Amino acid sequence: MKRKMLKIFTYLLSISVLCCIVFLLFVSYQAQKNPSKIPSFFGYKPLTVLTNSMEPKISAGDMIFVKEKDAMDVKEKEIITFRTADQKVVTHRVVDVTPEGFQTKGDNNNVEDSWKVNPDSLIGEVAVILPKAGFAAKFISSKLGFSLFVLLPFLLFILIEVFERTNRYFNRKQDAASKV
Incomplete structure (x- = not known):
């Protein structure tokens, strides 16, 4: 046995x-x-969080899986990942949806982001959060x-x-x- x-x-x-x-x-x-393209596995993009701007929900070192999403389906209070004008990848919460784009803010930040997210810059919505898994992924890589x-x-x-x-x-x- x-x-x-x-x-x-x-x-x-x-x-x-x-x-x-x-x-x-x-x-x-x-x-x-x-x-220049984020790798995708069955529509999910694994990313490691580098800052604490989304604490306490998401912390630096966490791994998130971002599910591709149509910009028309984004709603307030959802956590999205997008590219800024200088091509940085950012994950923040949507605080307002306007015809020009999305106003976002990090949960741990005092003020809203100074930019509006262009719908074309949307990567997707955070679907899964694995606490501290980003450290393991960095080591394994x-x-x-x-x-x-x-x-x-x-x-x-x-x-x-x-x-x-x-x-x-x-x-x-x-x-x-x-x-x-």
């Missing part, structure tokens, strides 16, 4: 790690292919982190396989010796 549970755990861990690796490779490939993230689980998988095969080999030897 223990061996079966260990095997199930190993396979689930392997599948999870493989999915994460595929996701990271896909996003990295997209980012290198077109550096480093050479050391990626090596550990790929090599360590792979090594663990190999060690478990070697252990199971060695165990089976010695169990067969004991069974053969007991029959004699």
